[in-house]
Amino acid sequence: MFKRLILAGAFSLLGLGNALAACTNPLSIKDATAATISMSMASGADGFCQYNFNLSQINATAVATGSGVMTAGTQRTALATDSPGIITLGQTTKSASVPMAIASDQVGTAGTANATVFTVQGVASMTKLLVTPDSVALPANQSVNVAQVNGVATSVNTGVAGTGTQRVTLSNTDPCMSPDIAKSSAAISITSATTTSIVAVSGATVVYVCGFAFTIAPSATSADTALIEYGTGAACTSPTVLTGTFGNGDLTSAAPVTLIHYGGAGQTVMKSAASAGICILSAGTAVNIQGVLTYVQQ
Numbered sequence: 001m002f003k004r005l006i007l008a009g010a011f012s013l014l015g016l017g018n019a020l021a022a023c024t025n026p027l028s029i030k031d032a033t034a035a036t037i038s039m040s041m042a043s044g045a046d047g048f049c050q051y052n053f054n055l056s057q058i059n060a061t062a063v064a065t066g067s068g069v070m071t072a073g074t075q076r077t078a079l080a081t082d083s084p085g086i087i088t089l090g091q092t093t094k095s096a097s098v099p100m101a102i103a104s105d106q107v108g109t110a111g112t113a114n115a116t117v118f119t120v121q122g123v124a125s126m127t128k129l130l131v132t133p134d135s136v137a138l139p140a141n142q143s144v145n146v147a148q149v150n151g152v153a154t155s156v157n158t159g160v161a162g163t164g165t166q167r168v169t170l171s172n173t174d175p176c177m178s179p180d181i182a183k184s185s186a187a188i189s190i191t192s193a194t195t196t197s198i199v200a201v202s203g204a205t206v207v208y209v210c211g212f213a214f215t216i217a218p219s220a221t222s223a224d225t226a227l228i229e230y231g232t233g234a235a236c237t238s239p240t241v242l243t244g245t246f247g248n249g250d251l252t253s254a255a256p257v258t259l260i261h262y263g264g265a266g267q268t269v270m271k272s273a274a275s276a277g278i279c280i281l282s283a284g285t286a287v288n289i290q291g292v293l294t295y296v297q298q
Contacts, residue, residue, distance in 0.1 A: 148164070196279060207278050215290055218253055228241075
């Protein structure tokens with residue numbers, strides 16, 4: 001009887017082995033709630049079933065996947081201390097360089113802040129990294145020390161101009177004041193009582209008078225006078241008066257001439273309208289007015 005039981009047990013085990021080899025009778029594994037755990041299986045070369053578990057929790061917390069911050073679902077691992085790429089906490093140098101690859105999703109977009117983007121933190125005594133921008137504009141209000149101009153050391157303090165002297169220009173809002181605009185001069189020579197053109201009309205330009213000086217000779221009959229005006233045409237048609245009447249009240253020809261001068265300080269003292277010229281309106285018996293007018297016409 002005892003021998004029969006042993007043989008029956010042996011035959012039963014052989015039957016179980018055949019079932020395992022075919023993996024047709026897998027184990028049913030359940031969790032604490034009696035729910036079946038999801039897994040896949042396959043027959044191994046040794047005839048046993050191989051079970052592949054889908055790990056969905058760590059420490060009763062959903063498994064953390066992808067990039068992101070550490071959570072309770074992040075499994076703790078340890079790196080081998082003999083790995084050449086390991087730097088222990090507090091270690092500041094490495095005996096040899098270690099190649100490093102940065103994932104494309106850790107690079108980010110230039111100029112855009114991102115918490116997951118790879119960054120480099122330096123120390124206060126480190127050598128600054130000099131970056132030469134190509135098409136990327138620098139932030140506004142950058143503080144720079146200009147050591148060269150045109151590849152030559154910057155000229156400082158007083159002295160002669162050189163290749164290291166940066167060229168500047170003054171505002172030419174007032175053409176009489178600008179040193180970059182040449183001034184013109186017109187002679188004043190009037191010997192009769194009439195309207196005399198001093199600066200002729202030139203297209204739609206404006207005449208800026210920078211200064212003038214002239215003398216008015218006395219007359220024995222009636223006082224000689226002059227005033228400055230602007231207008232259109234050769235004789236200032238439809239004139240607009242720019243000054244009052246300058247004159248010599250002496251009726252004795254032996255009296256000295258009267259000198260009239262104004263301006264000359266490097267700024268405009270009067271100007272015409274566009275498409276107009278400058279004239280002098282003279283009056284008197286023996287008129288003799290001589291002088292010069294400096295101007296810019298543009």
